[in-house]
Amino acid sequence: MGIENNLNTVLSSLAKEVTLVAVSKTKPNSDLLLAYHAGQKIFGENKVQELVQKAEDLPKDIIWHMIGHLQTNKVKFIAPFVSLIHAVDSIKLLKEINKRAEQNNRVIDCLLQVHIATESTKFGFDITNIEQAIANAKEFLNIKIVGLMGMATLTDNKQQVIQEFKSLKVLFDTVKNKDITTLSMGMSGDYQLAIEQGSTMIRVGSAIFGLRN
């Protein structure tokens, strides 16, 4: 009941153009099924092993997004089925995704992660390197760059979060084209701010499934 209500609360606050990724990391299959049966079809995980296991166990029409930092040696496990990889942060990783996508006769949609937070722990390309990365990615025929992803600093300073989202939106507007249409920004604590700043895709976990341990 709680999960369904939470899901509907988040959904009711979204404009139609904003896509919700339900972030189900660490949560049991039974929780995902509650959201699934309430109509949610897109789920995000941040660990490869957990993503693979859940994809195996759960309904086949679930659309799986890899939202976490991805190591090159693990790409092969998700390449057969993953719908969108959010946090691509190096050309080396793009190259590996391209190779594994080709082996699976697929084109895999990817977002380039942009480093917008002041924390040094968050991964991603520097804002100034994104246009070059997009240009470089054109050689990878089994990858489609469909947008950008970013995580704001974890802080109570709303103005700082707004500024970080704004900077990502400005960058997004300069690289937007017929393929690059997705701006993935906003989590449970800041998705409203992110949407106000132009997010098209939010990744929401705890506001739907409750706090994680």
Ligand SMILES: *Cc1c(COP(=O)(O)O)cnc(C)c1O
């Ligand atoms: C865990 C996670 C989220 C969701 O976090 P919540 O605060 O629970 O909504 C979003 N994006 C990424 C990359 C995550 O790892």
